[in-house]
Amino acid sequence: MLHDLRNPLNAIKGYGEMLLEDIVDAGAVSLRQDLERLLTEAARLLVSLEWIVNFTCYHAATAETEDERTRLMAADPLLAIRAPDLSRKHPRETGRILVVDDNASNRDLLLRRLEREGHQPIEARSGRQALQILEEEDVDLILLDLMMPDMNGLQVLERLKGSKRLRDIPVIMISGLQETGSVIRCIEAGAEDYLPKPFDQVLLRARIHACLERKRWHDRELGYLAQLKAEKEKSDALLRSILPGQIVGRLNGGEVVIADRFENVTILFCDLVGFTKVAARIAPGDLVENLNRIFSAFDALAGSLGVEKIKTIGDAYMAAAGLPEVRPDHAEVMAELALRMLETLEGLNQATKIRFRARIGVHTGPVVAGVIGMNKFIYDVWGDTVNVASRLEACSLPGRIQVSEEIQRALEQSYEFEPRGVVSLRGKGRMATAFLTGRRHTS
Numbered sequence: 403m404l405h406d407l408r409n410p411l412n413a414i415k416g417y418g419e420m421l422l423e424d425i426v427d428a429g430a431v432s433l434r435q436d437l438e439r440l441l442t443e444a445a446r447l448l449v450s451l452e453w454i455v456n457f458t459c460y461h462a463a464t465a466e467t468e469d470e471r472t473r474l475m476a477a478d479p480l481l482a483i484r485a486p487d488l489s490r491k492h493p494r495e496t497g498r499i500l501v502v503d504d505n506a507s508n509r510d511l512l513l514r515r516l517e518r519e520g521h522q523p524i525e526a527r528s529g530r531q532a533l534q535i536l537e538e539e540d541v542d543l544i545l546l547d548l549m550m551p552d553m554n555g556l557q558v559l560e561r562l563k564g565s566k567r568l569r570d571i572p573v574i575m576i577s578g579l580q581e582t583g584s585v586i587r588c589i590e591a592g593a594e595d596y597l598p599k600p601f602d603q604v605l606l607r608a609r610i611h612a613c614l615e616r617k618r619w620h621d622r623e624l625g626y627l628a629q630l631k632a633e634k635e636k637s638d639a640l641l642r643s644i645l646p647g648q649i650v651g652r653l654n655g656g657e658v659v660i661a662d663r664f665e666n667v668t669i670l671f672c673d674l675v676g677f678t679k680v681a682a683r684i685a686p687g688d689l690v691e692n693l694n695r696i697f698s699a700f701d702a703l704a705g706s707l708g709v710e711k712i713k714t715i716g717d718a719y720m721a722a723a724g725l726p727e728v729r730p731d732h733a734e735v736m737a738e739l740a741l742r743m744l745e746t747l748e749g750l751n752q753a754t755k756i757r758f759r760a761r762i763g764v765h766t767g768p769v770v771a772g773v774i775g776m777n778k779f780i781y782d783v784w785g786d787t788v789n790v791a792s793r794l795e796a797c798s799l800p801g802r803i804q805v806s807e808e809i810q811r812a813l814e815q816s817y818e819f820e821p822r823g824v825v826s827l828r829g830k831g832r833m834a835t836a837f838l839t840g841r842r843h844t845s
Contacts, residue, residue, distance in 0.1 A: 416600035420507040495614035496520040497542030502532040529553035548577040563592040572613040661772035667724040668736040668766040671795035677717035762803040763794030793827035803838040
């Protein structure tokens, strides 16, 4: 079998290269020449074996029948690992690989082999140097020697797995056959795999390829998860632009039916006076632009005061204070919103040829609020309080804020009112009302 020849040749070559370094230092010239000839012949034989392996792999990868592929693979079981690498459907993975070993010969041997495979190797002479390199550079894989002075491979591995930035880098431990127990501890600590010394070229290639491929899939998975997170954040942001944040949280929590009763809520309706006539004489683009400008300003006011915009209906604007979070100052903040809406509208009128005026109605009392719809959610409010606020707006006057007696009683210490008397509200009968005119100035 080809594997039976390759293993001892790799061992001869690996140990021979290490011995050659020692012989050069010792000055044994004749022994050095013999060893160099031995290494040359071993390398030549390995090249011949490599050619046979590649030839067999190519035909195995492109075999027309499964029987032919099986027959070719019988020459060496490890060809099954390499044959897919030669297929156009399975390009070989390459990457930046950090080699950590205190033995210079081992490092040089690995660095040369990695370069021949198309990788970008980086070397570290110790565990501490490896950690320093990783602080500044990104790598795809680490080949980590187990037995090193000062800081051994297991200690380096524990530091890597304890780092949020470095823990996902795959690590292959390098060890001698007698260090199996330590290798097992490293695997339990998070190492991906191990390589025994002396290095088998096919095994080295296969395990590096497998680790890099797993890392590529892991990186893709992280990318997909990041995309999903970004899309979820966009979805949540869109929902929050339609629904109150608390309601979005309840929907995400799995609630199907969301309906609550609130005893003390203030409702506001605002309608642009004569908007239908204006719409008939200006271009659609100008109409939408003006309406968007006004309602966007109203949205900003509501957001700054913590008031919940419920919806717009044509040229009407509806808001509520005191839901979905209960607040005792619901009437005060709604009065402030109403006054600021009229002030803001007057300021916007100064910048355009079209002058808009608004009438506003405000009432306070109990309501029911909840989410309706399946494809298009809407957070809406129902109850007599809503109907009264709508009727107060309908019979208000341009540029005025009409409020109920309940609002006047609640705010008479802080705001100025002008009594209007009794008005007839459609569907409600006669009701005493007043106009909110401004803030009460206290000395």
